[in-house]
Amino acid sequence: MTQPMRLAKYLGHAGICSRRQASRLIDEGKVSVNGQPANHIDHVTKADHILVEGKKVTGPAPKVLYAYNKPVGIDCKLKANAPDSLIHHLPSGERVYPIGRLDKDSRGLLLLTNDGELCQRLIHPDHHVEKEYWVEVERPLDDTFCQTMASGVPIDGQLTLPCEVSLLTSTRFKIVLKQGLNRQIRKMAKFCGYRVIDLYRVRIAGFELDSSELGEDQYHAITQSKLKLD
Template sequence: MSPPIRVAKFLSHAGVCSRRQASRLITAERVRVNGALAQHITHVSPHDHVTVDGEEVLGLAPKRYFAYHKPVGIDCKLQPHNPQSLIHHLPAGPRVYPVGRLDKDSRGLLILTNDGALCQRLSHPDFAHQKEYWVEVDKPLNPEFFVQMRSGITLGEHTTRPCVCEPLSTTRFKIILTQGLNRQIRKMAKHCGYRVTDLIRVRIGDYVLQPERINEHHFQALTPEQVYGLQK
């Protein structure tokens, strides 16, 4: 018999949501174990009865992994009432969730999975997984822009980590981040006096988006080798 695990981890492994989202559900008193409100320290075993908003969680779902080529206009927030939400475009079967987000005006690579451990590894800045973006701005770039972007920029309460930032053309650059602040690249560029006109994520960890193989709005199941590359 499997050893008991914390309820947030159970919900994540069951494909209900990410572990962080599960913690929010517990705080909001939306999770019950054997009829009692779950606490963050509550542990569950396979024979326990777990519900979220009164609906039973039927156990651990098989792990699923997809690459998705997100177009502009899709909202990564999984909101059933929003017709532009990614939730209406997910593959059939046990629910998967985006690892990190791309804002509605951005496009490119998303990893979708119900593997909470992988989601944690790819999302948490302590693991320093690289995410690569190609970005177009509204006017020619100057050398000072790259000095500022590489060294780190203070955005409110946060200072961005030093990063790789290199020109691709007079108005286009490549940037590789190991953190994921909200709309980080757009805010960094604005701080330097530029407006982002196009932003595409082309790589997460070892996985590189190949647009000729995955058209916009399409999914591709990841191979075990590709999953292993993301887990490293």
């Protein structure tokens, strides 16, 4: 007999969503187990009748991973009734979700998967996965900008972790983060007196976006080995 598994983890293994997203769906009352509203402490197996937003969970699906070049204007929240939602741009016939997010005004590399374990590995702060961005601001950067940003600045009541920052042009810089706070780069730049006008993510872990091969609003399947995780 299959060993029971905590519900959120089971949904991640089944390719429904990440564990974090599963917990949110449980909180919102959108998950049921054997006809009853789900609870975070529920442990389940394939023998249980599990519904997520009215759809039956049939068990683990083949794991897939896509690289997607997100344009500005697409919202990473998966809401079918929102015309600007990412849900309208996902691969057809497969239930995948984004690993982390890019805000609506940002563009570049987004990873899509149904692998809850991989998602957990990439977004959990303990794993310190690198994400590289090229950022443009509205006016020339001063000499102290990179040092200030790299050392860490206060946003939302906490100090950002030290990071790698270097100039690309007089108004553009590269930043490599190992954390993912809400609108972190925009808030860091604002603290230093600058307004971000373009934010482009070019790398997650060891996988780099090549815009010449993957145009805006396009995706292609990649293998997990492309991420070059330890």
